[in-house]
Amino acid sequence: MKRKKIYKMKNLFNKNDSLGLIKKYSVFPEELALRVYTSRLLGSNPSLVLHGGGNTSVKTKIKDITGEEKDVIYVKGSGMDLCSICPDGFSGLNIAPLIRLGKLDSLSDEDMDNQLKINRIMAESPPPSVETLVHAFLPHKYIDHTHADSIMILTNHKNGKHLVRDALGEKVAVIDYIMSGFPLAKAVLREYENNSELKAVVVMNHGIFTFADDAKTSYGRMIDFVDRAEKYIEEKIKGISLFPSEIEIPEAESRRDSMGRFVQAARGACAFPLPDGKIRRFHVKICSTPDLIAASWSSLAQKICASGVLTPDHVIRTKNKMIYIESVPENDHDLNTLVEMKVNQFKEAYMASLQNYAPSSGINAKETDPYPRLFLVAGIGLVALGFTRKDALIAADIGEHTILAKLRGEAMGGYLPISEDHIFDMEFWGFQQKKVKHLSPGLLEGMVALVTGAAGAIGFGVAKQLLKTGAVVALADLDEKKLVKAQSILADEYGEDLVTSIVFDVTDYQAVEKAFTEISIRLGGIDLLVPNAGIAHVATIEELDPDKFDKVIDVNLKGTFNVMKAVAPIFKRQNTGGNIVVISTKNVFDPGAAFGAYSASKAGAHQISKIAAIEFAQFDVRVNMINPDAVFGDAEISSKLWDLIGPARMKSRGLDPEGLKEYYINRNLLKKPVLAEHVGNGVVFFASGQTPTTGASLPVDGGNSAAFPR
Ligand code: ZN
Numbered sequence: 001m002k003r004k005k006i007y008k009m010k011n012l013f014n015k016n017d018s019l020g021l022i023k024k025y026s027v028f029p030e031e032l033a034l035r036v037y038t039s040r041l042l043g044s045n046p047s048l049v050l051h052g053g054g055n056t057s058v059k060t061k062i063k064d065i066t067g068e069e070k071d072v073i074y075v076k077g078s079g080m081d082l083c084s085i086c087p088d089g090f091s092g093l094n095i096a097p098l099i100r101l102g103k104l105d106s107l108s109d110e111d112m113d114n115q116l117k118i119n120r121i122m123a124e125s126p127p128p129s130v131e132t133l134v135h136a137f138l139p140h141k142y143i144d145h146t147h148a149d150s151i152m153i154l155t156n157h158k159n160g161k162h163l164v165r166d167a168l169g170e171k172v173a174v175i176d177y178i179m180s181g182f183p184l185a186k187a188v189l190r191e192y193e194n195n196s197e198l199k200a201v202v203v204m205n206h207g208i209f210t211f212a213d214d215a216k217t218s219y220g221r222m223i224d225f226v227d228r229a230e231k232y233i234e235e236k237i238k239g240i241s242l243f244p245s246e247i248e249i250p251e252a253e254s255r256r257d258s259m260g261r262f263v264q265a266a267r268g269a270c271a272f273p274l275p276d277g278k279i280r281r282f283h284v285k286i287c288s289t290p291d292l293i294a295a296s297w298s299s300l301a302q303k304i305c306a307s308g309v310l311t312p313d314h315v316i317r318t319k320n321k322m323i324y325i326e327s328v329p330e331n332d333h334d335l336n337t338l339v340e341m342k343v344n345q346f347k348e349a350y351m352a353s354l355q356n357y358a359p360s361s362g363i364n365a366k367e368t369d370p371y372p373r374l375f376l377v378a379g380i381g382l383v384a385l386g387f388t389r390k391d392a393l394i395a396a397d398i399g400e401h402t403i404l405a406k407l408r409g410e411a412m413g414g415y416l417p418i419s420e421d422h423i424f425d426m427e428f429w430g431f432q433q434k435k436v437k438h439l440s441p442g443l444l445e446g447m448v449a450l451v452t453g454a455a456g457a458i459g460f461g462v463a464k465q466l467l468k469t470g471a472v473v474a475l476a477d478l479d480e481k482k483l484v485k486a487q488s489i490l491a492d493e494y495g496e497d498l499v500t501s502i503v504f505d506v507t508d509y510q511a512v513e514k515a516f517t518e519i520s521i522r523l524g525g526i527d528l529l530v531p532n533a534g535i536a537h538v539a540t541i542e543e544l545d546p547d548k549f550d551k552v553i554d555v556n557l558k559g560t561f562n563v564m565k566a567v568a569p570i571f572k573r574q575n576t577g578g579n580i581v582v583i584s585t586k587n588v589f590d591p592g593a594a595f596g597a598y599s600a601s602k603a604g605a606h607q608i609s610k611i612a613a614i615e616f617a618q619f620d621v622r623v624n625m626i627n628p629d630a631v632f633g634d635a636e637i638s639s640k641l642w643d644l645i646g647p648a649r650m651k652s653r654g655l656d657p658e659g660l661k662e663y664y665i666n667r668n669l670l671k672k673p674v675l676a677e678h679v680g681n682g683v684v685f686f687a688s689g690q691t692p693t694t695g696a697s698l699p700v701d702g703g704n705s706a707a708f709p710r
Contacts, residue, residue: 009227012041013216028087031060031215032074035142036087038219043082047149048226050401051394052079052435053313054146054207057135058215059095062121070121071095075135077126079435091128092121098136102189107182109430130431133185138192140211142218147207149405150229152310155204156409156417163412164202167232168225171199177206177418179425180312200225205418206311237411242404243294250379252288258328259286259380260517261573264525265335268574269343270371270385271446278689279576281446282371282385283472284524285396292381295403304406305376308417312426314402316435317395318384319350320423322374332573346372357424368428374399387446389472389497392524443688445470448523450516452506452563453533455482456640457633458583460490461676462530462683467494469684471528474519475501478533486637506533506559512566525574528687529567531560531605532583536598536641538648549597556601557608564612564623577620581683582609586629586699590707606697613695622694626682627709629701630664631674639676668702 018037025033035058042048042056055076061069074090076082097119101107107115116128129135135143154163164174173191178184188201188209199221200210210221263284271281295301305324309315323342329335350370358365373395375383382399386392409415426432449466453459454475463473467490475490477483480503487501500522504515519526535555537548564580571578588606591599606625613623633639650660665673682698697709 009045009047009223009230011220011223012044013038013219018215025087029060029062031058031141032087032090034058034215035074035090036085038142038144038215039076039082039085041219042144042146042222043085046397046401048146048222049082049148050397051317052081053311054082054144055129055131055135056082056145057090057129057132057143059141062092064121072121073098073132073136075128075132078129078431080126089126091125091132093119093128093132093136094121095136098133101133101182102137102186104182109181112182113431127434130180130429131184133182134188134209137185137189138209138211140218141213142215143209143211144218144222145207145209146222146226147311147313148222148226148229149310149401150226150233150408151202151208152205153233153405153409153412153415154229155202155206156310156415157412158414158416160204160416163232164204164229167229168200168202169228171197172225173198173201175201175203177204177422179422180206180429181431205422206313233408233412237408240411242298242407242411243291244297244299247294247297249290249293255288255379256517256521258330259288260520261332261335262325262328262339262377262380263383264520264570264573265332265339266343266375266383267385267524268576269336269339271574271576272369272371279446280387281527281576282387282524283389283392283446283448285384285386285389285392286381286521287384287396287400288381289400291404292376292400293379295407296376296378296381298407300407300410301376301378303410304403304415305374307406307415308420308423310402310405310417312418312423313432314398315423315427316432317386317391318373318398318402319371320420320427321346321349321372322376322399323372325375325377327378328380332569336573336575343372346370353420354424357421361424361428363424363428376403393497442470443684444528447471447527447687448474448519448525449528449530449687450474450476450519450526450563450567451530451532452476452559453583454501455479455486455637456532457637457642457676458628458631458639458679459530459532460486460633460637461631461678462532462583462680463490463499464493465677465680465684466528466530466687467498469688471687472498472523473500474523474526475499476504476506476515476533477501478503478505482637489636506531506562507554509562509566512562516566516570520570526567526570527574527576527578528683529563529578529580530583530683531563531580533559534583534598534602534641536595536644538594538645539597540594541596544597552597553601553604556598557604560605561608564608568616568619571616571619571621575619577622577689579687579689580609580612580616580621580623581686582606582623582625583679583683584609584625584627584697586627586701586704586707588627588697589709590704610695617694622686622689624686624694625697626679626686627697627699627701627707628674628679629699629704629707630667631676631679631700632661632664633676665702668704670702672702674700674702 021037022033039056057075059073073095080089202208212218302324305322308320347370384396406415449471455477490499504511585602587599
């Protein structure tokens with residue numbers, strides 16, 4: 001397997017590109033367009049900044065509404081990604097009142113927050129970066145700030161200061177770690193006042209600021225200094241192997257089973273009950289790159305997991321430490337026991353440190369979440385958790401850089417981060433907490449749902465309602481073309497990270513098991529299964545071809561059984577309960593002529609769902625059924641059932657497509673159209689666990705007395 005290349009510093013400034021952006025953003029000051037340009041260059045290199053890390057600014061003049069000229073500073077909005085930032089991702093502030101704050105000896109968080117609010121030039125601009133005062137106090141027109149991996153390796157070292165000076169030279173000031181916000185701004189200002197020739201300031205255990213009077217130079221200095229740091233490290237660790245040399249990384253296929261099982265268990269062990277009785281589940285991202293797998297087998301793996309973050313900014317994403325798993329047991333019981341023990345140890349250690357820290361800080365330790373975000377797993381690599389899918393992806397990227405940087409740090413003679421108290425200062429700092437989402441999830445947030453037959457009208461409608469209420473959804477179907485279409489529509493609307501698709505045949509048990517492992521690897525497990533795949537065949541018993549009958553039974557009955565059987569061990573490993581909502585049909589209660597294969601197979605599926613309700617209750621898994629009738633698709637995603645039976649029905653009743661829909665609306669008690677999203681709402685209701693209900697049938701048919709469940 002190929003190792004991922006290490007990012008090399010390269011100055012990417014291109015005059016034509018910068019002019020292009022100035023033209024594109026001609027309604028904004030030219031300096032701001034240039035600021036956007038070089039900010040994106042920084043953001044495009046993940047070894048400089050990751051996901052909302054780092055910040056940049058520019059000072060300029062603008063005319064206010066009365067035409068009066070004002071000095072302003074544009075600072076990156078807090079948490080904005082540099083790689084994709086636009087002019088409106090910056091917050092403009094009147095700079096004069098901010099500079100005056102430099103005269104103060106101290107400034108409370110509340111006062112700083114207030115000053116950053118009242119001095120904005122646009123009421124609706126994003127809250128500016130927590131480092132705004134550093135940018136305001138320094139006189140330079142452009143300031144760039146990153147948490148570059150290589151700078152962090154140098155500063156997180158017992159001889160860090162010496163290493164930084166040795167690597168970066170005279171024109172760089174090095175200051176001790178100090179809390180972000182006003183204290184850091186004052187400290188940086190002091191350095192500049194002592195030496196106005198400075199080109200950069202490195203803050204120990206935090207990052208680097210470069211500055212200049214033009215965008216190109218300030219950016220160029222960042223690249224230059226980080227490049228020097230990288231080359232310096234490379235020179236120092238030349239000949240030292242970061243990874244165990246004799247290992248051979250096995251092919252991906254051979255570790256899929258343990259990956260799937262491990263994430264199910266880990267996700268389950270970290271799920272926790274909320275005060276309202278709901279379960280807060282995490283989303284998962286696995287990073288199984290060759291370097292991370294090699295790192296997971298390193299003799300330093302345990303040590304790397306136990307040491308702290310590269311820069312305190314990361315702690316809200318990853319927590320300070322990681323869990324190391326030496327091996328994934330083959331037996332499910334041992335796996336669950338091991339993961340639970342490790343998670344409990346992590347929680348206890350976290351709470352113990354927090355108890356020491358909390359009394360002096362006013363933090364209510366009881367309200368904090370002590371759960372890990374990163375696992376380094378031998379043979380698998382990195383497993384990252386987050387409350388949202390995006391949080392998990394961010395934690396994974398930061399975790400990957402952290403592990404590889406720590407290995408280089410250890411090779412440099414030892415990785416030494418700052419103390420836990422400083423980390424807690426940042427973890428619980430109000431300005432940081434605003435960046436992350438907290439403990440009040442939406443109805444299905446945190447859940448992973450699988451919908452079979454998702455390329456059809458009902459499956460698609462169900463998936464849509466699940467995404468709308470916060471679940472992450474895997475769409476499954478046999479029809480790849482239609483499935484891709486369904487996925488792309490939903491990904492456009494809800495975000496590509498929240499919806500995945502997989503082609504498999506529900507009638508083939510081995511294929512189902514394989515697909516469930518794949519879904520677990522991609523999304524962490526399955527909490528909600530919606531068996532919806534089905535086919536119909538219209539023929540009277542006399543005319544029904546036995547092979548056709550078998551086929552319908554295969555998909556509708558055996559397919560439902562197969563997915564239920566395959567999900568059971570996943571529910572058990574997760575140990576957080578779960579839901580199965582079977583899309584049944586009104587025909588189960590109210591069958592019709594020439595629909596024997598469909599009705600009988602669906603009745604069988606209905607019956608086995610009731611058995612599942614009885615058997616799975618002991619794992620807190622609920623199994624409920626929805627009985628829709630006359631659900632038509634739309635122009636985008638048609639109903640396969642109605643594509644099949646619609647023409648004959650129209651012919652026998654002398655109706656056109658609209659007339660047929662009208663006919664079915666008038667046939668139900670409420671005289672209402674039945675839409676796929678109504679079926680989806682039924683699934684959401686059951687999955688949300690608002691009532692202690694299992695084994696129930698919910699008609700979604702506009703009302704039909706012959707089909708009332710009994
Ligand atoms: Zn920073």
